[in-house]
Amino acid sequence: MAGEKSEEDTVSEYLGQNPELAQWVDTFRSYSESNKQWVARREFLLRNMEAFPTLEHGVPSSSLDRLLSLSMVWANNVFLGCCYPQAVMDKIKEMGDGIVVQDAPVHKTTKDGIQGRGKRSATTEGESDSGGKRAKSSRKSGPLPQAPAEYQPFFNRLYKAVAWKLVSAGGFGPNLDHFEILRSCVESCKETMACVYVPLKDITGLPAGRTQKEGHVCEIRCQTVYIGTGYGRDEAAAKAMASKEALKVFQGRKVTVKICKRKYNGKDVEDLVLLDEQPRSPGFPPALSYPFQDEQLEEGSS
The missing domain is CATH 3.30.160.20 (Double Stranded RNA Binding Domain)
Structure with missing residues (x-):
């Protein structure tokens, strides 16, 4: 609907009203993250901060380390198709529920690993990946030689x-x-x-x-x-x-x-x-x- 705010706009507005929080959260952006990856992971962090009651803004803690680790695991799964133990996958799926990622890669998962990936216009974490034609990845198995x-x-x-x-x-x-x-x-x-x-x-x-x-x-x-x-x-x-x-x-x-x-x-x-x-x-x-x-x-x- 015209005039309706996107999730990214809502997050940006919230951060604009909380400049100290915005400045602190931005310190967690990785050197190698694209804008798209960071915007998604930043939303993951903001959505889940309340689930870590001992977390304090600007204060290093084990709760912060845990949240940051889970955010990286979630981003690696969404954007790279990384596989993790089922308990970890269930946890990040729950924490990422409702986050919309525009043009996110789609990964076809087998019991043992990732077969390939394509793209779709938008995906909500927790949405099923079953059905539909998936593009075959041309990337070789394992890390690239270079x-x-x-x-x-x-x-x-x-x-x-x-x-x-x-x-x-x-x-x-x-x-x-x-x-x-x-x-x-x-x-x-x-x-x-x-x-x-x-x-x-x-x-x-x-x-x-x-x-x-x-x-x-x-x-x-x-x-x-x-x-x-x-x-x-x-x-x-x-x-x-x-x-x-x-x-x-x-x-x-x-x-x-x-x-x-x-x-x-x-x-x-x-x-x-x-x-x-x-x-x-x-x-x-x-x-x-x-x-x-x-x-x-x-x-x-x-």
Whole structure:
């Protein structure tokens, strides 16, 4: 109907009436986000702030970290077709219900991965993707061969930020707030991290001795690149251990983004991984999320 406000107009009007909130929220925009992606993720953040009662404007907190992580997971699913554990997918679907994304990609999902994507004029999160013809994606499975070189400049900047932060903190040690150091450095480079949590009992292919234990696993990514996995009695402990493992990568003379083989849903996939120069035992923890279209997964299940 003519004269009817769009959701984007309503959000803009609300932010115009709350300039301090607008300025604070804009600090969460990632360096690599397009206007369309940021407008959608900003609405996700604003809609869900009230669901985190301990969140305070302008104050870093675990609630804020949780909301930011969920917003990145939601955006990665909507715009990139990233797959996450079902509990995570259910959570972001609920949180994103009602958000309209203009010309959003449409992803055809199989049991094991993403087959392809097309576009539609507008979609509301929670709307069914069943039915209709879907455009076949021409993108190859896994990360593109040139991806490591594209991501390397960002991680070079992040390496310098982490190095200076650790120097000011007196060096790497067990008493550091590893997540806070990593989070502040990533945000200083105009990015945010995505954390995915899964109960230990739901993960296959874990290292020996962990499969029978209670607790959670946390995987941390930044710009779709895997940087660390941690195990703990709860989500907070798992996140702390994942952050500690991630910071260890920054202890060498440099960090390098490489394409490596990992296990996802029991199958070998190529993933972008941040590495240092230290020799490592072969293999990586199984991936909890996979941010790349992978047609081989579907072929393997057919």
